[in-house]
Amino acid sequence: MDCFSYKNSSLFCEDVNLLDIADEYGTPTYIYSRKTLEQNIDLYKQSFKNKNSLICFSVKSLNNLAILKIINDKECGFDIVSYGELMRVLHVGADPNKIIFSGVGKSEMEIVEGINNGILSFNIESESELQRIERIASKLKKQVNVAIRFNPEIDSGGHDYITTGRKGDKFGISSENFVLKLCDFINNSSNLNLIGLACHIGSQILDIENYRLTARAIINLADKIKKTGIELEFLDLGGGLGIPYIDDIVPSAANLISLIEEEFKDRDEKIILEPGRSISGNAGVLLTKVEYIKDDFLIVDAAMNDLLRPSLYKAKHDVWNVSQTQNKEKNWTIVGPVCESSDVIIKDHKIHALENDFLAIKTAGAYGFVMSSNYNSRMRCAEVLVNGSNHYEIRKRESFSDLIKNEIIIND
Numbered sequence: 001m002d003c004f005s006y007k008n009s010s011l012f013c014e015d016v017n018l019l020d021i022a023d024e025y026g027t028p029t030y031i032y033s034r035k036t037l038e039q040n041i042d043l044y045k046q047s048f049k050n051k052n053s054l055i056c057f058s059v060k061s062l063n064n065l066a067i068l069k070i071i072n073d074k075e076c077g078f079d080i081v082s083y084g085e086l087m088r089v090l091h092v093g094a095d096p097n098k099i100i101f102s103g104v105g106k107s108e109m110e111i112v113e114g115i116n117n118g119i120l121s122f123n124i125e126s127e128s129e130l131q132r133i134e135r136i137a138s139k140l141k142k143q144v145n146v147a148i149r150f151n152p153e154i155d156s157g158g159h160d161y162i163t164t165g166r167k168g169d170k171f172g173i174s175s176e177n178f179v180l181k182l183c184d185f186i187n188n189s190s191n192l193n194l195i196g197l198a199c200h201i202g203s204q205i206l207d208i209e210n211y212r213l214t215a216r217a218i219i220n221l222a223d224k225i226k227k228t229g230i231e232l233e234f235l236d237l238g239g240g241l242g243i244p245y246i247d248d249i250v251p252s253a254a255n256l257i258s259l260i261e262e263e264f265k266d267r268d269e270k271i272i273l274e275p276g277r278s279i280s281g282n283a284g285v286l287l288t289k290v291e292y293i294k295d296d297f298l299i300v301d302a303a304m305n306d307l308l309r310p311s312l313y314k315a316k317h318d319v320w321n322v323s324q325t326q327n328k329e330k331n332w333t334i335v336g337p338v339c340e341s342s343d344v345i346i347k348d349h350k351i352h353a354l355e356n357d358f359l360a361i362k363t364a365g366a367y368g369f370v371m372s373s374n375y376n377s378r379m380r381c382a383e384v385l386v387n388g389s390n391h392y393e394i395r396k397r398e399s400f401s402d403l404i405k406n407e408i409i410i411n412d
């Protein structure tokens with residue numbers, strides 16, 4: 001359940017009318033509900049009954065510092081994929097011992113920073129990366145924890161661009177024998193400790209049976225590793241749980257965790273999960289204004305540079321008018337001002353709307369602002385956090401000087 005609902009015919013986030021936010025901060029603006037975020041985290045944490053567990057929020061889904069601070073205060077760890085994400089979470093006081101570094105292309109500098117900051121583990125994705133980490137660790141004379149990201153070759157469904165655990169995907173290592181070979185390499189290194197195994201099979205997963213298959217695959221491999229004399233500290237099942245965008249029927253975090261506890265009931269390893277979307281997705285909306293009506297188009301002031309998912313993945317977001325009326329609804333195609341035909345938020349969407357109305361693009365908290373860009377020299381929008389009846393600007397709308405601040409005119 002999210003905390004966006006109609007009161008007296010106006011859409012509220014918790015106790016704040018979205019019309020007041022439009023008035024104070026303008027549009028387009030991302031609005032996040034603190035209560036929804038916290039409820040989502042509590043559901044994950046409280047659903048674990050028996051297992052030693054750690055929830056590492058996937059920073060790539062939503063990375064505003066104010067949001068990360070809330071998540072850190074909830075004692076979550078973090079799943080990061082870059083130096084920038086590492087610095088963000090350290091900036092809000094994250095415990096390095098709860099930081100997992102994933103990603104196929106970690107640079108030398110990122111590895112050095114991860115090591116020097118004492119993160120919990122690098123989830124390594126290739127032999128070359130493992131060799132690079134070993135070289136750097138021995139040069140720095142440090143002991144470094146690593147986990148191997150295993151690709152169980154499970155097709156978790158969903159859009160091609162967000163499926164990561166199939167044969168031929170760029171993520172993780174598919175062959176069990178190759179994983180065992182890497183375990184040998186780690187065992188023979190005086191600078192590396194193998195402490196875990198990780199999998200992440202995709203995003204927006206609607207059928208949790210895929211996690212059962214993943215759990216069985218990871219347990220099977222952990223047992224083979226155990227026979228080589230290595231005791232793993234954690235098994236990491238990644239993120240990926242789906243959320244309802246429009247018509248999706250989705251399992252809850254509670255369903256997922258009860259499945260995991262069933263599969264892992266005889267295991268001693270800590271269970272790590274790396275949820276992103278299922279914590280941040282329904283906590284945010286993108287508020288936008290109808291600028292023009294033309295034929296069957298509602299032309300709004302938010303565009304693909306603000307919310308890329310519909311253009312990139314053909315993702316569907318529900319769109320609500322902030323003001324409820326008795327006016328007749330009709331089917332509209334809602335588009336932004338960017339000069340691309342793919343700048344479509346949703347097609348054939350039934351809604352009532354007039355010019356100057358405000359619309360809320362729902363479930364936009366995850367992979368929303370974080371994917372925004374300055375395409376067409378549009379300034380990136382503001383982000384606002386709501387807590388009860390209070391609202392806070394947690395990122396200012398960009399100005400023209402922000403837009404050009406790193407550009408240099410050559411006068412020769």
Ligand SMILES: Cc1ncc(COP(=O)(O)O)c(C=O)c1O
Nearest residue numbers: 058200203239240274275276277
């Ligand atoms: C390694 C890893 N962990 C966690 C996540 C978070 O996934 P989601 O937001 O679907 O929960 C991702 C997303 O792509 C990922 O690549």
